[in-house]
Amino acid sequence: MQTAFTRFMLIVAFLVLWIGGIGVRLVHLQINQHDALRDKALSQRRDTTREKQLRGTIYDRSNRALAMSVKAKSLYADPGEIDDVETTAKAVAKSLKLKPADVLKSLKDARDAGKRFVWLARKLDEDAVRKLNESLENKDLKKSDLPKTAGLHWKEEQKRSYPYNSLAAQVVGFSNADDVGSAGIEQSQEENLRGAIIKGWQDRDRLGRVYDESDEDAEREPPKDVVLTLNYSIQYKLEQALEQGVKNAAAKSGMAIVMVPQTGEILAMANYPTFDPNKYGESAPENFTNRAIHDIYSPGSVFKLITYGAALNEGIINPNGQVDCTQGYIEVAGHRFNDPHATKWMSYDEALAVSSNVAAIKTGLATGRENFYQYAQRFGIGQPTGVELPAEAGGIFRSPKTWNGDSLASMSIGYEISVSALQMASAYATIANDGIRVQPHIIKEIRNADGKIFSTTEAPKTQVVTSDTARSLKKMLRQVVLTGTGKRAQLNGYTSAGKTGTAWKYDAKLKKINENKYVSSFIGMAPLENPSVVIAVVLDEPGVGARDGGQVSAPIFRDIAEQILPELNVAPDGSLRQENLTADDIPSELDPRSAAKNEKARTEKDADKTAKTETSDKKSADSEKTKDLKTPKKDPKTAPANDKKGTTKKTAQLIIDLPRNKSSGEGTGENT
Template sequence: MQKRPNKISRSRRKNSAQTIFTRFMLIVAFFILWIGGIGVRLVHLQINQHEWLAEQAQDQRRNQVKSKQLRGTIYDRTERALAMSVQAKSLFADPAEIEDVEGTAKKVAAVLKLKPSDVFNQLTKAKVENKRFVYLARKLDEDAAEKINDALKNTDLRKFDEPRFAGLHWKEEQKRSYPQKTLAAQVVGFSNAEDVGSAGIEQSQEGLLHGAVIKKWQDRDRLGRVYDETELEEDERELPKDVVLTISNSIQYKTEQALEAGVKASNAKSGMAIVLDPKTGEILAMANYPTFDPNRFNEVAPESLTNRAVQSMYSPGSVFKLITYAAALQENMIKPDGEIDCRKGFIEVGGHRFNDPHATKVMSYGDAFAVSSNYAAIKTALGLGKDRFYNYALEFGFGSPTGIELPAEARGQIRPPGTWFGDSLASMSIGYELNVTALQAASAYA
């Protein structure tokens, strides 16, 4: 007996095939739509967002760094360096890159010989405040930097720049060096940690010495290695300039040695000395005692930083008698070999008695000056009168700054005649009731 075909089975196979085909077409359609969507997105990115994407890519691989040109050099008159700048490195931390703050603090403190608690507190505070830059060590030379690199090397860390330690980096800076150490320290001065002049020539000539800030674009690969560097052009960049002083290194050294010996011999606390060329007025030496080493200015007592030759005032005493005699000579009132009777031994002016142990005889004005006679100087000043005496004192530069290119120069002090007392003219003629600087006195004598 012959069986009939199973129509139900055929129908099911047909439906199953149809279902598979439908699903396949759906998958194909999905892939077509997916690829089409990607294509549309790519076209959108390439055409509509090309510039934005290019900027984003550039920002990720490029960063701007700043550095400063080396500060100008300060020379003596023979072009021997008194102050100069050298390249240095400063170690800093980026707290955002540090996961183990405590471990980092202990390691860094051990290498830099610091207290672990201080480093830990510094890093923790910066991390809380979202700071990305914390100095750990400033202005180290190349040898010191290499030792730190070796001590902090972590071979398991994939980091291109030194040191090979998470969150630590070097910053290129400069360090001021004073090769002559204490020589002319108050004249040369020093610059601070930010390379800005803070005293002496370093301060007064800041506008010439300072180096311009240089901006550079650095392109880095994914490991942080610099493969291209471009310096930005700046039309108004000011190049640092060197400064040459009139100071002579050898004369300055001998002057400082003599000054120190004199201060110690007289049991004085301090002293200053100036050497000028009488023909040109150039300052060949300007010494102060005590002095200091600008390389270690943070350790110096504040009083040692003062340049007493230009910043301190004092009563000149008998030094000022030369001004009295010079004014009288200019007025043709006296002659060096002219005589003056000093046998009285004292003189009274305005109710004030001025004694003179040297006034015992008739002597020439030259001899009176040589023995520093009070009587002769006062008698001469009284002949000049208040106004002429005062005007000559001003012409010699007293009461006004000399104009030397050093900061904080004192003006000195000499009161106008309208404010004088009855004995003021006599007192001023022998160097009292007025104040001068050592530079003013030296300039007047030169």
């Protein structure tokens, strides 16, 4: 009995110990090692994912996508999982058309270094992915993901595409390989456009199939879409016209802006040369620059609008008042400003029409330093316009305290000042809008991912001059187009007004202005009564024919305006423009003496170069071209083909000889 009891107790004790041991072990595993074991279990079945949402889209005002992102796949390898590196490298190289040796080297290097991640190809499109999956398929391999090759995996990425290629390239900008905006709107709106990173997890079964997943953890808000004020059609037409104009004038570069004066909206902003953001790596970096807001230059005679605007608003002059220009020059603080075009008493109307420097200087001097400075500032000179684009230049406009004796005179005709094309376009838009300046802007609205409007741009407005002053100025600008230097800006069917400008450039190399280099511009508006658009065209260093703004920039204005006004449903209010205009019919802004001297020097230089490089046939073509340069008579657009050929070659030489430099706005106030 005793023995039985003892045995029984032993068994019970054993069972208690056994169960107790198990219990203790269970408690230890479930409580003490809970986290470690849970993590271990999760790591066996769970993958963490980090997916970047697609970057926001950039639209034009008619909802055409100017930049959008699509999903793309990138191929990477885990060398540790690859058994036969050489075979895999060969297969991959064959599919991707790469050198097998390069692929093999990168795989081997990574394997030796213990790396478990090597990029093999990035951002491939659907077709390439499909082909690669087919070519790399190993049917014996049990792998749930494609490609069915050991050690190779796809990673979802995104690819930024610009469907309109170079259209508005400098405005839209581009984003780099890491999807970070690097220029233009892409850069300035990075915060809105950037795709949110979504953290998530996926549970996989033993075959690698996902059976549970979650992506609740978003690091930030979903990306927003940006709607621009640009109109793709007007932008295209502007770019085409500008390109043609730059080529015809053999200019170094060109920029143009179309603005709606009443709203400050920029309908188009073009630069030439340009680039394709889809292949930004293949373009010269200087082409990325949005010259219309970044480059500053001495505006020359287009600035006279501000001079006359200040004087008119202060009641110092009236458009029909007479001004004495009989001397043909004016001396201020020992500096002589020549004016060969205006040598008589004339009204301010006429003076602006022929771009008289004497009249403008006298007007500026009568206005006074402080007034002049105040008005220029109110027109937005010397400060960034505030447009939503990166790296906008504010220009150079010194305080009156630092002015020299002749500074006011120089500034009255657009020297000793540097502006951007947008600043000048905005000043003209102020006049077009009855003296109310509306801050230029290029973003219409920002939308949430669900399409709801997040914010709309409301541009601040400022009354700069009275509406009477603005109307008087418009009439004066109309005279420029009808009888003055801007005749080539006459439009078929529409009335137009504007001002030409031709300024010598400051040469940083020479440390003084270079009389051979001009910035030729035309800024105008149409129709006259209630302007629908203000168009600014600026050509940098036109190199052929008459190079003043009225000859090279005004025709571009005309081309653009005649195309876009009907598109904007603007009712025609004008008549036919003058045809058969020759250079002789249009008062030139260039001093004939200095222009002739320059042309002679240029012609001789060209002739020397031509003699060395060209054949005898081409020599004769160049002599014709030289003749044209001396007495420019033809519209560059209608110039014969052989002229164009000759000038193109010459420009290429100019570009090589003279490195690019920005006008610094330190012109001496010399008369052009």
